Amino acid sequence: MxxxxxxxxxxxxxxxxxxxxxxxxxxxxxxxxxxxxxxxxxxxxxxxxxxxxGEIGFANDDFYGKPLATCVKQILERNKASGGGAMSVEEIYQILLAGGYHFDGKEENRKTILRTAMRKNVDFHKLPNNNYGLRSWYPKIKGGGSDSAQDADEGETDNPATEENDVNLF
Structure with missing residues (x-):
């Protein structure tokens, strides 16, 4: 150089x-x-x-070939273990890319795909500040899924995605 x-x-x-x-x-x-x-x-x-x-760093191939929900759970768990907590879609997205996750579809739709997958998966919870955490971190929160009134207004369905079928979403 x-x-x-x-x-x-x-x-x-x-x-x-x-x-x-x-x-x-x-x-x-x-x-x-x-x-x-x-x-x-x-x-x-x-x-x-x-x-x-930055201690939650992942290797550049940690997420390659893995289901999206599994990768997001790993990111959130490691962030929590390093003293963090819930994260924004943008933060999760950047870590997924750096960790080698392969999104199908157009680049401009990837964050929407990620957001939708997290909203429909009962393992994730959307906080009022639009960050996402694991539902297990919030035991007093009632109900399944991380949908909100806003999601209902957008016509979202309450069909939780599992790791098996979240791959098919993309």
């Missing part, structure tokens, strides 16, 4: 570190506001520590 390219990469990595620091600062501010309001923090300490962030 030539010197110019190496310098450019270093410059971009420095910008990335600055941006990540800003994200951490904002998350800490949100946690502070939660504390003032008497609510629990929205972000775990592990998510606010640059040394522990």
């Amino acid at each position: 030539d010197d110019y390219l190496e310098k450019t990469i270093r410059a971009f990595k420095a910008k990335l570190e600055e941006a990540e620091s800003e994200v951490i600062r904002i998350k800490k501010s949100i946690n502070d506001m939660c504390a003032i309001g008497g609510a629990p923090p929205m972000y775990a300490d592990a998510q606010l520590n640059p040394e522990t962030r």
